[in-house]
Amino acid sequence: MTRNRVTIAGGIVLGLGAILAGVSLARGQSAAGDTSKQTASDTAHAADTTGPVRWTFPGTAMSGAGYSDISHARPNGPWPTLPGRLKGPVQPIFYRHDIHAGQYKIPCLYCHNNAANSWTANIPSVQTCIGCHLVISAADTAGKPYPDIAKLRGYNDSAQSIPWARVYKISEHAHFPHMRHVNAGVPCQTCHGNVQQLARVFPVNDVNNMGFCTDCHMKRGVTRDCTACHF
């Protein structure tokens, strides 16, 4: 009898737990539901199943919190309008991927060049930034210096590194070879989202969720060996 009671009580607890978990799960989904997750993986899925995939500029723009509208952005035109709400960590310099990668279509690998030949995709050095900004956009048409370019020049003049806030961090027990993915033609956006629309970068995908990796690997029929990444 006592035993039955315990069992019943346990069942209730478990049931309640399940309900709560379900609720929180649903919430989690709707919270992330500004479509970032689905759309990013949709991009990858749409890219189909076998062989190397060539990235094409996504036809459909993202919208929602954190995304700029770059559909009408033209080089030398006005900058894309900032979204109503910026997401992601505040950076020491308000570097806008929506201007550089979106409006001006600078290829990702121009700055993150090591992604093509190394495990890590590098964050560009101040030298890389100043290579262009020595001449570009020092000041607006009224001659007023842009505060963030001024900051950049400050870092350059003092030969200091910029302490960028980290957006993506893959767990230390996993090793991600960027160069294999870039060389296989996997678009950067597959994992990093539509960075070209981001005024401030935020973690679009949870790259530490192994399912996110294996979904893609299974669809493409590439390795599912644990020691491909874990060692």
Add this chain to the structure above:
Amino acid sequence: MKRRKFLQVAGVAGAGVAAASCGPQDVPDHWVPYASTPEDITPGIPTWYASTCKECPAGCGILVKTREGRPIKIEGNPRHPVNRGKLCARGQAALQGLYDPDRVTQPMKRTGTAWAAITWDQAETEVATALGAAASAGADRVALLTGAGSGPLDRITDAFTTAFKSKHRLRYEAFAYEPIREANRLTFGMASLPNYDFGAAKYVLSFGADFLETWISPTSNQIGFAAAHSPHAGGMAKYVAVETRRGNTAYSADEWIAPKPGTEHLVALAIANSVAKGVKNHVGDVDALRGFLAPFDSHTVSGQSGVPAEVIDRIATEFAAASPSLAVGPGVAHQTASATQLAVAVNILNVVAGNIGKTVSFPAASVWDHVGSFKDLSDLLAAMGAGTVDVALVHGANPAYSYPGTGFAEAFAKVKLKVSLSSYLDETASLCDLILPDHHALESWDIVEPMTGVSGTVQPAIRPIHSSKQSFDVLVALAQKAGKSIAPAGVTTAREMVAKTAGAGLAAQLQHGGAFTTTAARPVRLARDYSKLAFTPASFTGAADGLVLLATPSPMLYDGRGANKPWLNEIPDPAAKITWQTWAEIHPETAARLGLANGDIVKVTAPNGQTIRPAVYVYPGVRRDVVAIPIGRGHKQYGRFAANHGSNPFHLLAPLTDSSGALVYCQARVSVTREGGNYPLATTEGSSRQMGRGISRLVPIGELTPSHSEERGEDLTEPERNAIGAVELSQGKRRDIGVYEQPHAKWEMTIDLSKCTGCGACVAACHAENNIPTVGPEQVIRSREMSWIRIERYFEGDTSGTDWQVAQIPMLCQQCSNAPCEPVCPVYAAYHTPDGLNGQIYNRCVGTRYCANNCPYKVRYFNFWDYGSSIAPMYAFPGPLVLQLNPDVTVRTKGVMEKCTFCVQRIRFAQNDARVRGIDLTDGAVTTACAQTCPSGAIVFGNAHETGSAVNKSKRADANRAYTVFEQLNTKPGITYLSRVVHAGTREA
């Protein structure tokens, strides 16, 4: 600061990335990229620098693997003629010297016992002023004491003492081989050390030389020895060890002869006499020797040494028949009062056997030519004690540790200003008034010339970690401040000196690690000066019933300089298998007589009244009248890993010299008494016998026929065969279980036990490559050591006499195709990869330890503590040691099982690299850390699916001695061992 910019390494970035790669919890908040992109660094891809190892005077070439500006691993430089791509454990552990958490970080001044930081300018001004005053006070009031040095930068330091009107310029090494140099002067007219060609020798006769451990150039010796002393088309060399203690080197010996201590030189002369008798033709040199050798007939010497006359004659016959042969000795431990006589006898042996110019050749110059003797140090100390030395500078030597007794501290205290140029606060530095810390060799510039024709460059692989300054620069600056000039015009730094010396060849030398040419050996003529030596048995101090003390050089710690490196403390001594402690090796019968057992603390009392208290290790490899104590531990200072571990046998010695001026290491009979008390030995030795398990196998060379394995018969018993048959039925008759189809590779390894000497270089490489934590003595006592590869050592035969063999075997994960660990893992953390590895997925492991319990090879290691977390009590990488960690390998956390996976990160790196380049992965493009460094070349790694791969070739070529360990368990290991072939001995296993 400007000169440090050459590497273009942004230190901040290095530190940032370092923090990112270790310590699981502390996720950094920031990415800190380079301010300006260094040309030679791609984050995530290693950059290699060619340099030269300065851990001992041998001068091996190294390639330093750096990631984001910090060295993480050292491998041998394949272009370098000394070590040909291989490196010993000590060389690899140089990293831990660089990152020692107890390094001196800035110039310091001592007041009483307290050290206070001062600026470089203050320090240099103070020393320069004192130097100037000393020089004006008179001649010989300045002393410069360094370790062995060679090359143009070292030569300039001679000008330093000259500039200050002093002759006190001494290069001191605790192991300086004075007897051999003096004997070479007496017999050949040149006080130098020759090159010994172990690779060409068909017979090696060693009189106590630990030539595979510390002796002169151990890595070079081992490369040659392993090639000659393993079965090959030209037969197989024989190695006979004549010494009172069988150490790691003599484990490879086919025969061990243990003469009475102090009679080794007589045995050598008796063998030479016997050889000379057999030389029928009139050879000039041999004829000249006949008269000298006549008194040493085998019967007389047999009575003195206890070695049977027929053994002496047999060895002589064999030695003379195998041409060219090679006699070497003495080793440092066996330097008796007759050490020079022994070295002379060894030379005579080589002369009568006709080995001079074949296996023994003299280069025009050697690093040893300028190394002083122990007597030179004693003379300098006498001058110091007399108060005639005002300023003493010490660099690269620690005589306060290695000088016998307390004589050094007393005399050194009389010097007015004592300056240490050491990077570490060792015993000598702590006696000094000022420390002007030197760069580590991996932060320095230099040109090292271990012998004529080999000019190895030393270049920095990292920007200086601390506010140190290279001692060459300091000496130049000191001279300049005192108004002297010692360097060529325009040269103020070592870097400028290297550039000036190399000239237009600088870039090539930096890329190749130096400039190497072949030079002709010096011709040798026999001199007769040796005849005035007295060839009588060496005498010993102390009571006649005492045990003869052997202070043995440590293959890991060398003369004690390795003690600040945790790897070298934790890699077991190859002979005793003990870590972190000092032990006294005592023969089982002697131990029984004295009532001693393993771990008993004994009081060892020298004739001079000094005592130390090591623990007993009962060991059949010493004579009954000998006690052997390893050198290297017992430091009072020298950082947290060295201080207060073990005891120092130098305390037991008196500063006696032999006729060459060498310290007599083997000088005393000591009394060994039970002190009461016992502490467990931090040993990794399980059983010293194989109990018929056939783990490491020996084959007498007579039994080794092309069809040896068939003749040996089936290894399995009837019930074992039946059991395996039943299992295979249940597994669906998949004989090839665990073996996947092409195009997957199947990674396999062969380990040739005929080549393996048990040196432990592979163990050090594994530590460096795989972020293996050191756990300390208390954890080793609990068998919680973490080393993924270990050298097991078993005795074979009756160890009561000397006719026994040692079977050694490197044991690592066997990568079984039918692995017992895999099916018992409840979470699939242990699983089989498509390329034939037993994968171990750390993040999946929940720590049930079922796998380790089910592993018959005991090669899985469990993290009982959080060794990788900086806030945990057992943190294994304090201070800058964390910078050594390999970012490609996960640092494991508490509760996780770990093990060897054939360096899967190296495999994946090579595969990714090949794919990105669009090329196929060729055989040899990827190898494991252990196989890469093995000086013997015993380990071969490769893809067994590739017909022509080296691993397949090696298995096929030696199929007659190939076996797998525990075949009866049907694990189908990926590692094939090749039995060790011996010239004598049993096949008991």
